[in-house]
Amino acid sequence: SAIQLQHWIPHLVEPFVQRIEKNQQHLRFEISPNLPSLISDPDILGRIVAELLNNACKYTPPGEEIAIALDADDAIVRLQVTNTGIEIPERELTHIFEKFYRVPSSDPWKHGGTGLGLALVEKSSQLLGGQIHATSQGGQTCFTLELQRHWPKTGALEGDRVAASDSP
Numbered sequence: 001s002a003i004q005l006q007h008w009i010p011h012l013v014e015p016f017v018q019r020i021e022k023n024q025q026h027l028r029f030e031i032s033p034n035l036p037s038l039i040s041d042p043d044i045l046g047r048i049v050a051e052l053l054n055n056a057c058k059y060t061p062p063g064e065e066i067a068i069a070l071d072a073d074d075a076i077v078r079l080q081v082t083n084t085g086i087e088i089p090e091r092e093l094t095h096i097f098e099k100f101y102r103v104p105s106s107d108p109w110k111h112g113g114t115g116l117g118l119a120l121v122e123k124s125s126q127l128l129g130g131q132i133h134a135t136s137q138g139g140q141t142c143f144t145l146e147l148q149r150h151w152p153k154t155g156a157l158e159g160d161r162v163a164a165s166d167s168p
């Protein structure tokens, strides 16, 4: 369905606001004005954003910042979740999307986890015809999700569901 990103993204962040305050982290939005609506699956996209925010809440030290940025051009919608105060070493970055992979050094609070969150995020992004990647430098870590604005053609997701439920 058509998602009005401008309003929907802050709405997705709402359930995390209290936790972010409690953790003494700062929250910042960088949402471009006049964003186009996006045809996508809101359940899947919602889960991607929630998992990225969940990680940001878990791994950002107190006093540091979680930023959510959203912009678009003719072809692509770009969503970025950035957190300051923590870096993932270069050699670990290539592995974080693997199932059960955890970076020992980035969990000083011993939150624990199964290392499945980002594997799910990557698969889900691909399901939406998009891409996710992570960068980490200058004292911050950034997850970028890029979705094609004109994918899928209207109705394709619904069509997939019908096809899936038809198969034995």
Ligand code: ATP
Binding pocket: 055, 056, 059, 060, 083, 086, 087, 088, 096, 101, 102, 103, 104, 106, 107, 112, 113, 114, 115, 116, 117, 118, 119, 141
């Ligand atoms: P769970 O499956 O419960 O989410 P997890 O957080 O360990 O557990 P992933 O979400 O897959 O698993 O993340 C993999 C690893 O990547 C984490 O263990 C953590 O070390 C690192 N990581 C993920 N997000 C961030 C982040 N925002 N900042 C720093 N490190 C991160």
